[in-house]
Amino acid sequence: MTRTTLDLTGLKCPLPALKTRKALKPLQPGDQLEVYCTDPLSVIDIPNLIRETGDTVEITERNDARIVFLIEKTNGPISNANGALRS
Numbered sequence: 001m002t003r004t005t006l007d008l009t010g011l012k013c014p015l016p017a018l019k020t021r022k023a024l025k026p027l028q029p030g031d032q033l034e035v036y037c038t039d040p041l042s043v044i045d046i047p048n049l050i051r052e053t054g055d056t057v058e059i060t061e062r063n064d065a066r067i068v069f070l071i072e073k074t075n076g077p078i079s080n081a082n083g084a085l086r087s
Contacts, residue, residue, distance in 0.1 A: 003032040009066060010038055017045040020071070024053060027073040034060075035069040042067055 006023050008016045016037045023033055035046065043059065046069050050057040054074055061068035 001030045001032065002027075003034060006033060006035045008035060008037050008039075008042075012039050013041040013045060015039075016042045017049045020046055020069075021049055021053070024055065024071065024073060029073050029075050031073045033069075033071040033073070035071065037067045037069070038065070040067075042069075046071075 004023065004027070006020065008019055011019070016035070016039050020033070020035055023035075027033060037046070039045075043062070047057055047059075050071060056072045056074060058070045059067060060070045
């Protein structure tokens, strides 16, 4: 398991979510991505992104200066599992 840090401070919507999505792609299940943001909309955008990818997210810090997310890569998107059930 590795932990990668992604500093997105100063970036505005939609860049934090887009850069987080790109940073998650090469990670292996069990790897963690720690994301630093200052955009207040990231508390909505990043959890929504993680719901789409099927990974897990936790907000570990939230104050006036920054928001820190800890994302753990899982085995794959929820939509793939649901799609397999419908087939």
